[in-house]
Amino acid sequence: MSEAQLPSDGVEQARELFFRQGRGPAPWIAPHISRSWQRSRPVDRQCIDPEPMALARLSERREHARRLLNCAQPELDGLAEHAVGNGCVVILSDASGLILEEIGSPDFLPKAERVALQPGVEWSENHRGTNAIGTALAEREALMVLGGEHYLVQNGALGCAAAPIFTGRGELAGALDISGETARVNQHALGLVRMAAQQVEHRMMLAEAGGHVLRFHARPSLIGTAREGLMVIEGGRIAAANRVALELFGRSWEDLLDLDARDFLGANWPRMEDRRSLLTLPGGRQIATVMERSATPGSPRTANRRMHAPEGTATAEADDVVPLLERAVRVLNEGVSVLVNGETGSGKEVFSRRLHAASRRKTGPFVAVDCASLPETLIESELFGYEDGAFTGARRKGMAGRIRQAHGGVLFLDEIAEIPLALQTRLLRVLEERVVMPLGGGQGVAVDFDLICATHGNLPALVEAGRFRADLMYRVAGFGVCLPSLGRRSDRHALIARLFLESGGAAKHLQLESDALEVLAAYRWPGNMRELRSTLRVVVALADMGDAVTTEMLPEHLRDACATSNEEYPSRISASPATVQLTDIKRCAIDDALNACDHDIANAARRLGVHRSTIYRHLAHRRHKQDYSRQIN
Numbered sequence: 001m002s003e004a005q006l007p008s009d010g011v012e013q014a015r016e017l018f019f020r021q022g023r024g025p026a027p028w029i030a031p032h033i034s035r036s037w038q039r040s041r042p043v044d045r046q047c048i049d050p051e052p053m054a055l056a057r058l059s060e061r062r063e064h065a066r067r068l069l070n071c072a073q074p075e076l077d078g079l080a081e082h083a084v085g086n087g088c089v090v091i092l093s094d095a096s097g098l099i100l101e102e103i104g105s106p107d108f109l110p111k112a113e114r115v116a117l118q119p120g121v122e123w124s125e126n127h128r129g130t131n132a133i134g135t136a137l138a139e140r141e142a143l144m145v146l147g148g149e150h151y152l153v154q155n156g157a158l159g160c161a162a163a164p165i166f167t168g169r170g171e172l173a174g175a176l177d178i179s180g181e182t183a184r185v186n187q188h189a190l191g192l193v194r195m196a197a198q199q200v201e202h203r204m205m206l207a208e209a210g211g212h213v214l215r216f217h218a219r220p221s222l223i224g225t226a227r228e229g230l231m232v233i234e235g236g237r238i239a240a241a242n243r244v245a246l247e248l249f250g251r252s253w254e255d256l257l258d259l260d261a262r263d264f265l266g267a268n269w270p271r272m273e274d275r276r277s278l279l280t281l282p283g284g285r286q287i288a289t290v291m292e293r294s295a296t297p298g299s300p301r302t303a304n305r306r307m308h309a310p311e312g313t314a315t316a317e318a319d320d321v322v323p324l325l326e327r328a329v330r331v332l333n334e335g336v337s338v339l340v341n342g343e344t345g346s347g348k349e350v351f352s353r354r355l356h357a358a359s360r361r362k363t364g365p366f367v368a369v370d371c372a373s374l375p376e377t378l379i380e381s382e383l384f385g386y387e388d389g390a391f392t393g394a395r396r397k398g399m400a401g402r403i404r405q406a407h408g409g410v411l412f413l414d415e416i417a418e419i420p421l422a423l424q425t426r427l428l429r430v431l432e433e434r435v436v437m438p439l440g441g442g443q444g445v446a447v448d449f450d451l452i453c454a455t456h457g458n459l460p461a462l463v464e465a466g467r468f469r470a471d472l473m474y475r476v477a478g479f480g481v482c483l484p485s486l487g488r489r490s491d492r493h494a495l496i497a498r499l500f501l502e503s504g505g506a507a508k509h510l511q512l513e514s515d516a517l518e519v520l521a522a523y524r525w526p527g528n529m530r531e532l533r534s535t536l537r538v539v540v541a542l543a544d545m546g547d548a549v550t551t552e553m554l555p556e557h558l559r560d561a562c563a564t565s566n567e568e569y570p571s572r573i574s575a576s577p578a579t580v581q582l583t584d585i586k587r588c589a590i591d592d593a594l595n596a597c598d599h600d601i602a603n604a605a606r607r608l609g610v611h612r613s614t615i616y617r618h619l620a621h622r623r624h625k626q627d628y629s630r631q632i633n
């Protein structure tokens, strides 16, 4: 597998030899690209980009891949953050290369759609020639396909890194991919998808395991993490194994599966249950193992858990948000629109995705539109789509639009308050009539979806100020959910402890000391969950395997904030802490971060754990106020 990018003139020369002169692949091209170009020969290079399959059909295929989708959701969410920050998208495909889910940068999503890199399109080599998803599935290896290495000319501006996902029996389950413009995708992206695929495999194996699960690793501290070896024994035979297990035993799936466990582990293997013991590897090396009876689907353990939490809320037992989620599911399932309100980074999108996953539309698509990040000129076509020939130039071909894509599922309008007034009337009509009229005329198309909107703003105040239509507000805010900011959550100790483990703390066997937990819980977290997550990732990254994480290992600004115990901000904002508004604290924190980072917006956003758009909004707000005070003076 070549992971280094060839200079583009090397690829151009190889294309000239292969495609125009009909020679074999040039020797300087990576072997997996050479093999893939050869396999792709039957693909018509003049083919036009396919339309996505009908939504009903896609829903069926997603249902078929439900286990994969559920097990991959945490990785998709985690990778999405990387993707948004890097102008990329994250894609999950099934084993045939059909794109089931795509999330990421609002800048890149429309570009991806233009080359049919979107849900409902199959990116197998048979359909799209050499490409990271199809080629990773064909080669059964994680790999990158960059620029001109793509078989089809129209994909020459893409850079993609993909890793296949295997079942415990060596069958392909799907692929995870990060795609963006060529220069944006690199070794780091490849490492991320490779690791994420391993996590998904681990979760899927445990979710599917019946009988006994044998966990092992040469380093005992890694038992219980996604890097452990896993073997499932059902009916006395080895029913499944992960890739770490194959590597440790130097066997392939064919050599290992269906062997009698006695031949492999000795006649006394059932006595290993719930005990730490040693397993001898080929060559005599002994490694630590733990054998557990698995919680098979339908076993009392899982059945009990299911009774308490609706699907999609499984990780949230000790979670302030669960009661809100349960009520929201009920109303959404009755066709009532849900409006999620909360500060930036409080988890509005995560909540909305969980709501979709727990709702009657869970098998349908979840189509997210960030109204704040789309330029005003694009929102209309993005939402309502356009007919062939509605525009000149690159957008000659028609586009269904995001509302139609949500048919059968959930449409999520993030930052709904940012929808321009002129478009609000049009959106209201679609919500009332459930018919979309694409730009450029043509027939209206009936759509059926549930609606979730989110905003960090105050819609009634915007209505008052004449910036938001009252009738649209009543339509979208059928049921309001107000997400608590992190600093006000009563479950924040448990939440921080859980996220610490999920952010890699468990994988590195770190222990979060109680003084450190107290500092984390006492901090204000102006960037809410987003800031918490990125802070925890940094803390975990800087710790060594097995460390006890103490206060000293936390970022300085957290310790300082704790030490000055709320003195600084209130005194700067107002003489009376009682009158301090949360928004003032937020603005103050943003100004501080900007000053500390020399007004580098990306750096300040990273420091606060907020999206860049939050800082832009803040600056726009300040400009607006300055203009206003200039006018009245």
Ligand SMILES: Nc1ncnc2c1ncn2[C@@H]1O[C@H](COP(=O)(O)OP(=O)(O)OP(=O)(O)O)[C@@H](O)[C@H]1O
Residues within 6 Å of the ligand: 077, 078, 081, 342, 343, 344, 345, 346, 347, 348, 349, 350, 351, 414, 454, 456, 499, 529, 530, 531, 533, 611, 614
């Ligand atoms: N319950 C949760 N568990 C783990 N991580 C979470 C949770 N809720 C939110 N996050 C993380 O916090 C970050 C922000 O979440 P999200 O995008 O949902 O917030 P938001 O309120 O929609 O933000 P914005 O106002 O900026 O659009 C994401 O990285 C997300 O993965």
